[in-house]
Amino acid sequence: NAGVTQTPKFQVLKTGQSMTLQCAQDMNHEYMSWYRQDPGMGLRLIHYSVGAGITDQGEVPNGYNVSRSTTEDFPLRLLSAAPSQTSVYFCASSYGGVTGDEQFFGPGTRLTVL
């Protein structure tokens, strides 16, 4: 099992550019989510999905879009990058059937917006 994979590992964008952060898991998990980690802020939930075709907003969704067409993949799209989106992005997945089920995290994508 590869677990949760994220690509790319690093990315530099200019303000206004768009891009997609890829996330895939091979554990047949229903629940997937995207977080951003900023210094002193912990991990903040951007968007999440409880299954294919179902997505919802988290704490900080503005400027990001998601879709979930398959159980395995959960891409995060930045529509028009801004310097405030400079952060480390983590994708996570879990079975979702049990409250408090541990989440498995990917290695992260470090994004810099100039």
Place this chain on the structure above:
Amino acid sequence: DQQVKQNSPSLSVQEGRISILNCDYTNSMFDYFLWYKKYPAEGPTFLISISSIKDKNEDGRFTVFLNKSAKHLSLHIVPSQPGDSAVYFCAAGDNYGQNFVFGPGTRLSVLP
């Protein structure tokens, strides 16, 4: 206002001694709590959890204590080892979903 607080940004402990990491929360609806460990350039990994029906949960060297009336939990690591040096995140959630609120983290350094 942060719902989950970890007021110590960093902590240094001698190898073999006890490490105590603290976490406070403000939302009384939180019923489930998890601790994650994170090494540099890696994603967080699950360490231990506790639900509100318990006040203690133990897994090897790691024990989590929950004081619901004080809205406080703590993670004890005994004995501490240099490999425990990492950032530790406390996370809290309610009993109805999968979404958790994370604290800002505490960087633990275990000195040989």
